[in-house]
Amino acid sequence: MTATFGFRVAARDGRARLGEMTTPHGLVQTPAFMPVGTQGAVKAMLPRDLIEVGAEVILANTYHLYLRPGDERIARHGGLHRFIGWDRPILTDSGGYQAFSLGERRTIDERGITFQSHLDGSTHLLTPEKATDIQANLGSDIAMVLDECLGYPATRDEAAASMERTLRWEARCRRRFVELQERNGQREADHGRPSGQRTTTDDYPLPAASCPSTMLGAALSAPKGCQLPAVCVTNPGQAQFGIVQGGTHIDIRVASAQATVELGFEAYAVGGLSVGEPPDLMYETVGETTPILPDDRPRYLMGTGTPVDLVEAVALGVDLFDCVMPTRNARNGQLFTSEGRLNIKNAQYSDDPRPADPRCGCYACRHFSRAYLRHLFVAGEITAATLNTLHNLTFYLDTMKRIREAIAFSSLEQLRHDYRRVFSRRSVNS
């Protein structure tokens, strides 16, 4: 559990890297895709489904979990892994992007982001320190710094000002992160044991002497030594990633990358893309940014993307991805297949006895026809969401596996070509 964060490149194909990321909750083979579990659950999936489709790491949203059920509550339950029953790695975002997306319900100043909750309208101030504290309570394996997100398009001046604010926020996040780690190290020394020791849901009630677990016994009171309701470091091995901003202005991106690396994080992300810019402009921006980021650390392209985006960005040196596309599109009836996108609600599938993707080995494709999947979708059955999500995540995770194999066999160029060809069509022809 107290294993520190690590990364090792095992093979290369051009700028693409095949690697292995170490976290307190185990290894992640990279390039990796992280299914999105916004509110502490990947929609329509159980943890065992995620393991089945091959997910090695998931993403959870700090904004949502902070508002409900609350990061302090999650800390009392021993952290997010234990609360949601997922014992593999978790990355949490900083909440900045969601708060940013609230539009008129948020204002940004040097202190941080002030926003109204989408749940009850209550006002909250998300500072860099607060974002760091919340993620310490959650105990994710990878925490993200609070960044200012910028819409597209943005002028040079806007991009520069925003990037600089992000840098100042990143520095505050890192300072807070180091403070928490040091304070926790001191507490461990005082208590003679790690504070966030890994436990399972099976061993309730929680041992009365442990921290943070005692909080459960003591309900909402803050137990001695844990300083709740402030912050409880539930995962002492947590890493913190910096984020490169700067819109699509290459020189600002480059400056951001250099300064962020200077601040010193366990690894680095490219943020503020996939916000409406043309794909080629995104690829160009990524391609100019990754060379500045340390070669011995994973690189995470936030919120991206389509299957083609994944292959393209890997070829530019990216190692980690997250996107709601496979899960959200599944619930809307759009399936990703080896023949392109397939809209299962189309009447043409009413009598189609074939599986969604004849080349897919997922549970949905092994057992059900397009005709049945269409019926479930049209009938509004919950099972439609489950089967479609199982399939789409399998397609995404299989894509990552294909990518890793292609790097190992130096055939990524062929894979890029194949994915471009298949997904240039708007949907499956049949």
Next chain:
Amino acid sequence: MTATFGFRVAARDGRARLGEMTTPHGLVQTPAFMPVGTQGAVKAMLPRDLIEVGAEVILANTYHLYLRPGDERIARHGGLHRFIGWDRPILTDSGGYQAFSLGERRTIDERGITFQSHLDGSTHLLTPEKATDIQANLGSDIAMVLDECLGYPATRDEAAASMERTLRWEARCRRRFVELQERNGQREADHGRPSGQRTTTDDYPLPAASCPSTMLGAALSAPKGCQLPAVCVTNPGQAQFGIVQGGTHIDIRVASAQATVELGFEAYAVGGLSVGEPPDLMYETVGETTPILPDDRPRYLMGTGTPVDLVEAVALGVDLFDCVMPTRNARNGQLFTSEGRLNIKNAQYSDDPRPADPRCGCYACRHFSRAYLRHLFVAGEITAATLNTLHNLTFYLDTMKRIREAIAFSSLEQLRHDYRRVFSRRSVNS
């Protein structure tokens, strides 16, 4: 597949029977509970989940499947088992109860039930013959006769008239059922093979020479020898159950039971209960009816019930049950536990680290706390429906297992006492 329907009593405890029901799709240990898969899917469950919780037979609704996706479409796909990916036994109701429930949107006369579709307002006439044909297309292992359902309370005259109409309808259903069986037997002899040969989803495209499978290749045209779009017997081993009606008027029930047995079905159901009458009146009615039904055939109490209902009715000689309660209540946040009913949305569970039912071994109880289940429910996550349904069906299927064990060990009286005690409370105290 052509195995005929059978039933064998293995042990008794008072009037309760431990048995084994044989169907073309395998054995069912009785007393058994059938989860309800209204539209060809038990809501929020995958077939593998149903197997995991111990379901040996499920129920599907003829009314819903007839309207969407259509029984002829399902026949073209080789029948309901194949279409929905469930190769264990299926019982289909006749559609009568759903049509009856449409209230002002249906009229009943001697021909049958004329109703407006809840989907598009289109008008349909469900006759006894039509209900039999639809179920032949679906190919369930157990088909039900079309009965007239009666609300509660009903006068003696209403109950008597309705019961007599049900008898006339039952006779027409049986006649039609026998005709279809004979016609199918003749076709098998002509073709030298059973028409509804069992297939799996894996071997698409379907072999061009087979019937009914060729229909898939030929799309909507009716292939020679199968007489679609009329009727295709997709399960030659299908059984047909008669239904006893008569409201809560014991003498009318008795007359109905005698006359239905006279008509001669593979087995018999008690219908028209759990429609608002007090539980004790239901038990009394069941208790007066079961002795008249043949001892060597299973007895099915339709649409019932609570956990206490199951135990009580088994003690009165009932062998089969179905009810939406475990699945519907799960989606509303009500869990059945060994300590009684538990409303997971209650704030008291916000920080409760215990599983929903500490004595339950289901996936939900093994991995998640009440606090997490509550969070998922409050957050509107699909996963809440899945986990709650997994749990409730486990509780129901475990109850049936406990019942069967209690009969084997002659301790059903103790189980009745226990269930009455636990479920007399409105909800879990804690």
